[in-house]
């Protein structure tokens with residue numbers, strides 16, 4: 729398996745150097761596939777995407793989906809990583825993060841898992857100068873994230889305290 733992968737990578741590298749399509753060896757300009765192979769591939773992906781979606785499987789790979797989601801765990805995490813952190817490459821780190829949180833919402837302490845309605849919260853919101861770094865995100869329930877919105881943690885605490893005082897009066 730590994731050697732097969734290495735062989736394929738080596739082959740792709742050589743084809744690229746020669747300026748040939750990695751599928752059919754037609755000369756190409758700057759791309760790794762010729763237009764024909766590119767559109768055939770896109771067509772195939774679209775077909776599979778719809779087929780899998782119809783069957784209720786992960787639309788990216790055809791594996792079983794998470795409860796209430798259209799993705800398997802890996803592709804769900806890649807999507808979240810991409811939309812929240814600007815790159816899909818942190819998907820494994822996001823899995824470790826929920827483990828590190830002991831599968832508890834970082835704001836409410838509720839039990840959470842990837843099967844639940846959870847979101848990745850920016851601890852210091854982007855609008856308030858927060859960054860897209862792993863150290864600035866945490867898994868929280870959707871409800872908690874919705875309530876926190878663009879508040880900093882201190883502002884959130886202050887707001888909660890005021891609400892508690894007012895409602896308990």
Ligand SMILES: [Zn+2]
Pocket residue numbers: 749750751752753754761762763764765766
């Ligand atoms: Zn080709």
Ligand SMILES: [Zn+2]
Pocket residue numbers: 786787788789790791799800801802803
């Ligand atoms: Zn998948």
